[in-house]
Amino acid sequence: MSKSPNRPLLRFAPSPNGLLHLGHAFSALYTWAAAAALRGTVLLRIEDIDFERCKPEFTDAIFRDLHWLGLDWPTPVMHQSQRLDHYAAAGERLRDLDLLYPCFCSRAEIAAKSTGTDPDGAPLYPGTCRHLSAAEQIERLERGDPVQFRLRNDRARAMTGPLTFTLVGPLITDRPQIRYARPERWGDVVLQRKGTPTSYHLSVVVDDAAQNITHVTRGRDMEASTDIHVLLQFLLGLPSPIYHFHRLILDGEGNKLSKSRNSQSLAALRQAGWSPDDVRRELGFAPRQLN
Template structure:
């Protein structure tokens, strides 16, 4: 198998908190599936949230990944090194009139939403700023009012048409065709108020730049694939093969998360756990 045709996988954690068992599962499962297909795994550090992502957390993350036995080729890709890539992509969408500035606060959105929620449970943006006149937009921009940039989803779908993605099932043989449902998200943010990009924009551009062919990630990102397929189509990028794995859950059947202070790999190490115990706990020993 040549390097050109070798499947390329990636693990892409965010250093905005310590890694937990859920991250360990995703990282090691990615390694396992990559080996199954004779592929290689790359590591990407998704640190666009500069307020919460710290060098200390990156150092701990790399140490934890080495400890559990995660293997990757090359050097880690650092998202914050590529802000210009994201700015350039956003500029092309502005020129194509596919994104618009949004000056609304979260409170504004809650008060004006009609009760509909996106797949993550957040209120769907009601499109308030999409209806601003060009003069109103220019005035607000001139006043330096903080704003994000949102994708005009209806306009984008006129360009892309109906979309699907290919989902690799747990048997690692069956590939299902899944109908994308981007409208369930409404006009998503592609450029945040505090940074020149967003998770959705960065992840799509970086997967293409790193020539990722297979994406293994948790089922909590299953629905977001609809957004990613829109962006891949708008930028004429290759479509990877997706596999969304089950999530590691706590005793209350809630998914492990940094926001809910899930016990970290760092804490487990300090308590005397071995890497073998971690792998056994997640069923990947």
């Protein structure tokens, strides 16, 4: 990891698994506005570890859409698909601390035995594979059973004790506040899968540290995930950025815009005659000032 930056560094980190929509545009414009207020810089990161859904053409579309909005960023751009060895090394550090264990449960099995849900509404893992013997683990791994590696949440929290992170309010330059993290809400989260040595939780903390990110702006739907990120940062000896959670862009039915809901893309709006300033006004940002 390189030395600490002399100025604030933020990041915008989309996944190239579809086309950007107004929700992404708001997050991008908000992040660049926050960087301007802090007299900092925004780095673009491509989070392309989902090898089935992420496509090069979507990466190209991200660049095209952001440039159309009038945004720019330093190069080269970090691609997570090129950093798998770094995530594997972080996973090994957690394994050396006896904090990872293999899990062979299917989603259906987890749902059938779970007695609660995580902050995203998914069934909490009931801990079934925690109790497998070392011999059973080795046998199933050698057999090639589908596997994912989970964090021993209670043991991790016993190592760290209570954790806090720094939060700023609606204005990124507001006085910082301290908030307690509550990683216990997530249970034994998945950090690695067979064939992919990382998850979003693991890769994001490794990359934020590698890029010396000082401030993270993210949607309110990601607020709870910060609990796990702060826990991993402590366990891996990584710094915690200052966090801010911005509002979400909703559709007419009150649902968050998303690729899975086929929310109208920026490319479709552009084809329909929208200008970058139309997008900015729609989202509450002032039109771009041209030199």
